[in-house]
Amino acid sequence: MNQQPMGMPELFSQLGLDNDYADIAQFIQHHPLPADIRLADASFWTPSQRAFLRESWQQDSDWCELVDQLDQMLRKTPVKH
Template identity: 45%
Template sequence: MNSVRPRMTHLFEQLGLDSSEEAIVKFIETHQLDANMFTVQADFWTDAQRQFLEEKIKSDGEWAIVVDQLNEALHEDSVK
């Protein structure tokens, strides 16, 4: 059994993205979303990435927490 808790770096690895701290910060800064857009609706995801994110959100497990953290980070600059 894998007891490592998922982190943002693990999420980026699973998405096939650069998981270095610098790359994660840059991705978040350059992919900010409008307040009314769900993260999985963003056009920068591939179908496989979108499916992975949707599955993890629905799982409501530890991965869902990390995906939610990404969601919050991608909406930091959004205006409601």
């Protein structure tokens, strides 16, 4: 089996989102996630996106590490000027 390495663009594509680096950066900037909300419970996901995120964690899938990275990226506090 010839498996291509997966990265954030592939995760965004799997979620049905625009997946170039500028789009990913914009998504992260516009969707901060409070500490008390689980990633899959965020209001900005569609039901199918929520299901994918939950299944990735529950099944410890190949996507799990990238989903964890996305979770961390959405929780970073933006720098205020």
